Amino acid sequence: MAGTMSSSMDPTSSAPVYSTRDKPFLEPNHANSPRSYSVALQKNSDGGTAIPWTKVRKTRKSRPINRTDVKNATQQLRTVTGKSARDSELVGSMPAKHIYVSKLNTDITPDHISDYMRKKNIHVRQTRKVSKDEWLHGSFKVAINAEDLERVLDEEFWPERVCCREWLPFIAKNRAMVTQLRRTPHH
Numbered sequence: 001m002a003g004t005m006s007s008s009m010d011p012t013s014s015a016p017v018y019s020t021r022d023k024p025f026l027e028p029n030h031a032n033s034p035r036s037y038s039v040a041l042q043k044n045s046d047g048g049t050a051i052p053w054t055k056v057r058k059t060r061k062s063r064p065i066n067r068t069d070v071k072n073a074t075q076q077l078r079t080v081t082g083k084s085a086r087d088s089e090l091v092g093s094m095p096a097k098h099i100y101v102s103k104l105n106t107d108i109t110p111d112h113i114s115d116y117m118r119k120k121n122i123h124v125r126q127t128r129k130v131s132k133d134e135w136l137h138g139s140f141k142v143a144i145n146a147e148d149l150e151r152v153l154d155e156e157f158w159p160e161r162v163c164c165r166e167w168l169p170f171i172a173k174n175r176a177m178v179t180q181l182r183r184t185p186h187h
Contacts, residue, residue: 095146096125098167099153104138106131113140120157122148141167 082092101113110127117124123145131139144152149166151157158164 096143097146097149099142099164100167101142101164102137102139103161103163106138108138110140113142122152
């Protein structure tokens with residue numbers, strides 16, 4: 001008897017009383033929010049006060065925040081870069097660039113990469129291994145000062161068979177970004 005109405009009426013309301021089995025599409029509204037639409041009352045199992053019921057409504061999920069949208073929005077905001085004299089406590093950081101160093105032996109560690117680059121007067125901010133142990137070659141992501149980028153992209157900087165390029169944060173599905181980078185000459 002789904003959807004049948006009981007013959008008794010609740011004394012506090014002129015709305016008919018439904019049981020939960022009769023109306024599976026209704027749910028209790030304990031918060032009594034102003035947006036709810038009470039359609040019926042159901043008595044508690046102990047016979048006490050009635051609990052209002054509301055119709056279940058589908059709601060659209062809000063779109064998740066996209067990093068690209070946030071980046072585009074921040075580029076439109078006014079940004080200033082300080083020019084005043086240096087303060088001993090507050091110093092701005094140098095712009096960073098990330099590079100990808102690959103075709104290394106698997107026993108090479110991030111410390112080996114950092115030490116090698118520091119001996120060649122490159123300021124290394126961070127080195128992280130990105131290859132897995134079972135791979136045939138070791139690969140690393142290295143953060144350096146942007147002013148050192150051209151020096152590390154010189155083939156004379158690296159030992160024989162070691163490869164280095166700028167780090168790509170992602171590969172676009174249409175590969176337009178990769179094509180654009182290939183066409184851009186390095187200085």
